[in-house]
Amino acid sequence: xxxxxxxxxxxxxxxxxxxxxxxxxxxxxxxxxxxxxxxxxxxxxxxxxxxxxxxxxxxxxxxxxxxxxxxxxxxxxxxxxxxxxxxxxxxxxxxxxxxxxxxxxxxxxxxxxxxxxxxxxxxxxxxxxxxxxxxxxxxxxxxxxxxxxxxxxxxxxxxxxxxxxxxxxxxxxxxxxxxxxxxxxxxxxxxxxxxxxxxxxxxxxxxxxxxxxxxxxxxxxxxxxxxxxxxxxxxxxxxxxxxxxxxxxxxxxxxxxxxxxxxxxxxxxxxxxxxxxxxxxxxxxxxxxxxxxxxxxxxxxxxxxxxxxxxxxxxxxxxxxxxx
Amino acid sequence: xxxxxxxxxxxxxxxxxxxxxxxxxxxxxxxxxxxxxxxxxxxxxxxxxxxxxxxxxxxxxxxxxxxxxxxxxxxxxxxxxxxxxxxxxxxxxxxxxxxxxxxxxxxxxxxxxxxxxxxxxxxxxxxxxxxxxxxxxxxxxxxxxxxxxxxxxxxxxxxxxxxxxxxxxxxxxxxxxxxxxxxxxxxxxxxxxxxxxxxxxxxxxxxxxxxxxxxxxxxxxxxxxxxxxxxxxxxxxxxxxxxxxxxxxxxxxxxxxxxxxxxxxxxxxxxxxxxxxxxxxxxxxxxxxxxxxxxxxxxxxxxxxxxxxxxxxxxxxxxxxxx
Numbered sequence: 001x002x003x004x005x006x007x008x009x010x011x012x013x014x015x016x017x018x019x020x021x022x023x024x025x026x027x028x029x030x031x032x033x034x035x036x037x038x039x040x041x042x043x044x045x046x047x048x049x050x051x052x053x054x055x056x057x058x059x060x061x062x063x064x065x066x067x068x069x070x071x072x073x074x075x076x077x078x079x080x081x082x083x084x085x086x087x088x089x090x091x092x093x094x095x096x097x098x099x100x101x102x103x104x105x106x107x108x109x110x111x112x113x114x115x116x117x118x119x120x121x122x123x124x125x126x127x128x129x130x131x132x133x134x135x136x137x138x139x140x141x142x143x144x145x146x147x148x149x150x151x152x153x154x155x156x157x158x159x160x161x162x163x164x165x166x167x168x169x170x171x172x173x174x175x176x177x178x179x180x181x182x183x184x185x186x187x188x189x190x191x192x193x194x195x196x197x198x199x200x201x202x203x204x205x206x207x208x209x210x211x212x213x214x215x216x217x218x219x220x221x222x223x224x225x226x227x228x229x230x231x232x233x234x235x236x237x238x239x240x241x242x243x244x245x246x247x248x249x250x251x252x253x254x255x256x257x258x259x260x261x262x263x264x265x266x267x268x269x270x271x272x273x274x275x276x277x278x279x280x281x282x283x284x285x286x287x288x289x290x291x292x293x294x295x296x297x298x299x300x301x302x303x304x305x306x307x308x309x310x311x312x313x314x315x316x317x318x319x320x321x322x323x324x
Numbered sequence: 325x326x327x328x329x330x331x332x333x334x335x336x337x338x339x340x341x342x343x344x345x346x347x348x349x350x351x352x353x354x355x356x357x358x359x360x361x362x363x364x365x366x367x368x369x370x371x372x373x374x375x376x377x378x379x380x381x382x383x384x385x386x387x388x389x390x391x392x393x394x395x396x397x398x399x400x401x402x403x404x405x406x407x408x409x410x411x412x413x414x415x416x417x418x419x420x421x422x423x424x425x426x427x428x429x430x431x432x433x434x435x436x437x438x439x440x441x442x443x444x445x446x447x448x449x450x451x452x453x454x455x456x457x458x459x460x461x462x463x464x465x466x467x468x469x470x471x472x473x474x475x476x477x478x479x480x481x482x483x484x485x486x487x488x489x490x491x492x493x494x495x496x497x498x499x500x501x502x503x504x505x506x507x508x509x510x511x512x513x514x515x516x517x518x519x520x521x522x523x524x525x526x527x528x529x530x531x532x533x534x535x536x537x538x539x540x541x542x543x544x545x546x547x548x549x550x551x552x553x554x555x556x557x558x559x560x561x562x563x564x565x566x567x568x569x570x571x572x573x574x575x576x577x578x579x580x581x582x583x584x585x586x587x588x589x590x591x592x593x594x595x596x597x598x599x600x601x602x603x604x605x606x607x608x609x610x611x612x613x614x615x616x617x618x619x620x621x622x623x624x625x626x627x628x629x630x631x632x633x634x635x636x637x638x639x640x641x642x643x644x645x646x647x
Contacts, residue, residue: 138463140461140463140464140467141463141639143467144404144463144466144467144639145636145639145640147467147470148632148635148636148639149632149636151628151632152628152629152632152633152636154628155625155628155629155631155632156629158625158628159621159625159626159628159629162615162616162619162621162625163615163616163621252474302482302485302486305478305479305481305482305485306482308474308475308478309475309478309479309482312471312472312474312475312478313475315471316453316468316471316472316475319464319467319468320456320457
């Protein structure tokens, strides 16, 4: 997370960002302290791990979505709508299928994650270029193909999961079905390191990212190495999707929701403001939502359904608004 | 020439269906030999109570879902829609869940009817929604439909989760024929009757597909036929959802394949649509029984892979002149 304290980074009017950041801090504090009964140390340790995982997920999802929208120059596209999450789940399932559940869990987590990220990169590039080649001019066709690819990856994962020996499947299950409640906390350490790396790398790219918003020909005119930059960005998108899917599982519309809200509230399109704003909004949604549902309403599995529901509406709204 | 091709296509489909049915009747976990059928043994019992009902259920489901998809595509004048892409299947499941929540003691027929009404309502909301799209946005319709269905599904999931009914819901959402026994699938015969009803009004539906202006000009009672088509689709969808569960993509890929081969004159193409749908689903059901023998894989999972591959092929190929 790029901590911003040098005001010349921000340009004018970063007020909404600070407001969002303050709200995020409030949500985090509430998440940690509400309804604590019994041993404070134990509860805090547990909740801090969860908080780190949720923050990581919020960062990975929102940043990858904003990057992807910059890359494709389109406020409707997100990696998960185009099937990137399902691709990750498919690759995971394929690994369990090939190695067996026991063999899969015996792999060292760092090496396993590294390998997954590599596979994910290859897969994402293939998928992305297929989509671009097929529907570069016809956006609807491209989105639809992406959505159907997502359904295809999910179907084939389901099929493979049925073919894995049930005993072995249980061993791998914990890794494969994460959600906002059953977080995969083993990977938080690795994920945080990856997120920190990406934050540094992207902070250095921020001006180039702004130039990308002018469109391809303008960016090339202004001296951007377009193909290399897009490849780098796509790489970060794939890595971040892998991180978020590994930690919280696939999220269809969460990214779209945060990016749309960030675009709405952010006073400037500059990435130095928009990326942190998206992250803060994502964090508020996830941590605030989880605090609300888990600690106040006692309904655990609701958040993802609510996010899905709201995100679906936002998606339809964006489509219909664009058409008019 | 054309009728010859039609005849050969239908004959091929009938032959495939016959072979697949024979295979379907002889595949399963229990021991079974054809020649023992004549000896009034357990094998006859097995055939009568389990194997035959299952095969019939698959055939009826495949045929009627394919027909429902074809009608849907004609009504909406869009090649990329089917009941699970216009919110019908998801609304049917929502209707069933609401009945299970509030009137659990209602008769099956009442639950069925409410579910059909819900499917109809879902379709009508969807049609009102896409009326705002320009007619040129052909591919927008299935995209909005998938998201629309997803929204309804997540609402249903939320309700089920809150009331500990997830298992019940998954039975409706995941089509599976492993639970089909004598006395537990007979509702599906109604889908066969509905598919026949669609065949009776095939010519009217074909004219309707030419658009409102043309059909009114030709003296067609547009509204009545439209409603008849919608009601048939809603009933077939809810019947299938309540007895075996939802199987997406049948109604999408089968009509597309048949239309490319023989055009959209329903009076000619509906039988082929029904036969091909039945044969494809039967093939997937047999595959689901054999892949991890002696265990089973639900047909919706197997068909999900086949259906999405076919759908991707439809989307990725060069756009035909009339898509």
